[in-house]
Amino acid sequence: MEKPIQINIKSHLINKFAQAGINLTPQSLKLILDVEDPIQKGKKIIEKSSTIPEFSSHITLDILQKIDDEEIHSLLKDYHENHPELIKRDSNPDISSEIEGLEQLVEEQIAKELEIQSGSEKTPNEKNVSKTDTEDILSNRKEKRSERIKKNNSEPIEVLKKKKKSKVKENIPPKTEKKLLRGSQNSVFSMNAIAKDYDTDLKILRDPTGQIWTSGDYEDFYDLMTDKFNKLKNLMKKRPGASAATNIINLKRLNEDTDVTVMGLIDGIRQTKNGHYFMTLEDTTGKMNVLIKKYIEPPEFKKTAEGLINDQMILIKGLYRPGEKGKRGIIFAEEVYKIDIPMSYEFSLSEDPLSVALLSDLHVGSREFEEKLWDRFIDFLHGRFGSKKEKEIAGRIKYIIINGDLVDGIGVYPNQENDLVISDIYKQYEKVASLLSDIPEYIKIIYSPGNHEPVRNAIPRPAIDKKYTKDLLDLGVECVGNPCLIQTHNVKSLVYHGDSLLDLNLLVPGLENNRPEKTMKELLICRHLAPIYGKKTQIAPTSKDWLVVDEIPAIFHCGHIHINGLGEHRGVQLVNSGCFQAQTDFMKSFGIQPTPGIVPVVELDTLTPYSIKLK
Numbered sequence: 317m318e319k320p321i322q323i324n325i326k327s328h329l330i331n332k333f334a335q336a337g338i339n340l341t342p343q344s345l346k347l348i349l350d351v352e353d354p355i356q357k358g359k360k361i362i363e364k365s366s367t368i369p370e371f372s373s374h375i376t377l378d379i380l381q382k383i384d385d386e387e388i389h390s391l392l393k394d395y396h397e398n399h400p401e402l403i404k405r406d407s408n409p410d411i412s413s414e415i416e417g418l419e420q421l422v423e424e425q426i427a428k429e430l431e432i433q434s435g436s437e438k439t440p441n442e443k444n445v446s447k448t449d450t451e452d453i454l455s456n457r458k459e460k461r462s463e464r465i466k467k468n469n470s471e472p473i474e475v476l477k478k479k480k481k482s483k484v485k486e487n488i489p490p491k492t493e494k495k496l497l498r499g500s501q502n503s504v505f506s507m508n509a510i511a512k513d514y515d516t517d518l519k520i521l522r523d524p525t526g527q528i529w530t531s532g533d534y535e536d537f538y539d540l541m542t543d544k545f546n547k548l549k550n551l552m553k554k555r556p557g558a559s560a561a562t563n564i565i566n567l568k569r570l571n572e573d574t575d576v577t578v579m580g581l582i583d584g585i586r587q588t589k590n591g592h593y594f595m596t597l598e599d600t601t602g603k604m605n606v607l608i609k610k611y612i613e614p615p616e617f618k619k620t621a622e623g624l625i626n627d628q629m630i631l632i633k634g635l636y637r638p639g640e641k642g643k644r645g646i647i648f649a650e651e652v653y654k655i656d657i658p659m660s661y662e663f664s665l666s667e668d669p670l671s672v673a674l675l676s677d678l679h680v681g682s683r684e685f686e687e688k689l690w691d692r693f694i695d696f697l698h699g700r701f702g703s704k705k706e707k708e709i710a711g712r713i714k715y716i717i718i719n720g721d722l723v724d725g726i727g728v729y730p731n732q733e734n735d736l737v738i739s740d741i742y743k744q745y746e747k748v749a750s751l752l753s754d755i756p757e758y759i760k761i762i763y764s765p766g767n768h769e770p771v772r773n774a775i776p777r778p779a780i781d782k783k784y785t786k787d788l789l790d791l792g793v794e795c796v797g798n799p800c801l802i803q804t805h806n807v808k809s810l811v812y813h814g815d816s817l818l819d820l821n822l823l824v825p826g827l828e829n830n831r832p833e834k835t836m837k838e839l840l841i842c843r844h845l846a847p848i849y850g851k852k853t854q855i856a857p858t859s860k861d862w863l864v865v866d867e868i869p870a871i872f873h874c875g876h877i878h879i880n881g882l883g884e885h886r887g888v889q890l891v892n893s894g895c896f897q898a899q900t901d902f903m904k905s906f907g908i909q910p911t912p913g914i915v916p917v918v919e920l921d922t923l924t925p926y927s928i929k930l931k
């Protein structure tokens with residue numbers, strides 16, 4: 317049994333690391349708790365780890381080894397000598413030696429397949445004579461496979477009831493509001509603001525606020541990974557053909573070549589020297605080697621294989637070959653799938669002709685906040701700016717979602733004070749309140765925090781504390797956490813600041829900062845908002861995984877990249893809302909050319925998107 321004091325130290329440590337945006341493996345946490353003064357040592361590790369080049373916000377025993385500290389080194393030495401199982405569990409198994417033998421195995425497999433292909437030109441009789449059992453399996457599998465692929469890509473998978481769009485309501489009596497705290501400019505409308513005639517219909521379907529503090533036990537890490545695995549597995553199971561999947565432990569009992577289906581999280585993927593993809597797939601029962609040949613067909617499988625990253629849930633169908641003489645077996649993948657969303661999902665839509673405007677990254681308080689563009693946005697909302705069509709669009713806006721980085725914050729990055737015109741966080745919120753008070757009062761504002769807000773950096777984040785948002789609450793602003801799932805007039809929007817987008821753009825070929833909607837599509841395909849664990853994205857060790865996309869939204873809204881982008885994936889409207897901030901030196905260093913002043917507006921009855929250009 318642990319003493320309560322130990323639990324307090326643990327909880328304190330985990331919070332300290334989480335606040336610094338650093339994840340710890342359970343083994344590293346154990347080691348830190350074993351030192352004489354864990355709190356002091358924790359501080360030192362937070363400080364020193366950032367100077368290690370290969371450190372990516374994830375403390376492992378390997379990283380601790382690189383920290384110059386005698387006490388840590390002597391504990392590590394003790395672990396090596398007396399607890400080798402800890403060391404082994406902490407890092408990925410070294411598979412480099414296995415890869416050597418693999419190239420040969422792949423060539424053998426290819427030769428076998430080629431033999432069978434040329435065999436198919438022979439008469440049926442000749443074929444039968446020369447075939448072994450294994451070859452039998454191999455020759456049948458091509459036909460079976462193409463049938464399966466056809467089936468897997470067919471639809472529908474999950475079908476939801478679709479709310480039929482009704483006729484636009486006419487002559488609805490205008491609604492009177494009790495409080496008139498907002499919209500001092502309401503009297504000067506030069507358009508017909510039909511949104512005025514409808515009541516707000518907002519539901520917060522999922523909000524991490526108040527539910528994401530860790531118990532302080534390092535078991536939270538296990539719980540998080542287990543929860544992620546189970547949730548993603550349940551989503552994958554809905555794919556046609558996935559019900560045949562077997563646990564990895566069952567494969568190990570096979571002693572002849574067998575067609576198999578398995579699903580699991582990728583635990584280490586690399587390309588062999590000939591360009592094939594070799595990985596370890598893990599489920600709750602064990603690990604399995606999988607090889608995807610570089611010329612896997614059809615091309616969509618090749619594309620999927622190229623974009624695979626660690627910690628991702630995939631489904632593999634292929635041929636399992638048991639290892640000879642005590643060696644581990646391997647699956648030669650023939651089909652590879654990510655979870656994705658069903659092709660014919662029907663979204664519930666609004667019955668009323670209303671819209672939502674999607675904003676993020678105003679960075680109020682920053683020298684580069686473009687207040688002129690904001691003023692123009694206010695003019696647009698009031699019908700004082702834009703074409704006839706744009707005025708009509710403005711008149712339908714019933715909701716505004718602000719998806720993070722509303723303020724620039726303080727102490728977010730070194731020397732930030734040089735870039736601030738308002739260097740007091742409370743004053744930044746005062747300014748925000750005055751900016752938002754110009755929004756017509758019939759428009760409901762929803763505010764969810766990003767990485768610049770005064771809240772922890774690791775996702776998921778709770779709503780901003782009332783001590784900052786009192787004025788906003790008085791204006792009727794709904795403050796929620798991030799990510800969150802909200803429903804406005806029947807339409808579900810997944811609101812996620814987008815912290816992981818930069819990581820993914822670096823890792824996955826074909827993804828780039830200039831096309832944020834493509835990266836967002838990839839998140840939907842993975843059904844996870846931060847599919848890779850332990851890069852720059854800071855993920856808090858909560859016991860539940862809030863980042864799994866288990867409900868399919870009609871609108872998927874991100875920000876963070878400061879580049880506007882619209883896209884669509886299987887009916888989901890993808891929106892990156894750009895920003896209201898000019899290029900900062902920090903962005904310049906990333907080569908990001910922001911697109912301030914482009915406001916996306918999406919119709920809730922049709923999901924039609926518009927870009928309002930304020931410049």
Ligand code: FE
Pocket residue numbers: 677720721766768876877878
């Ligand atoms: Fe931002």
Ligand code: ZN
Pocket residue numbers: 720721766767768813875876877
């Ligand atoms: Zn951001």
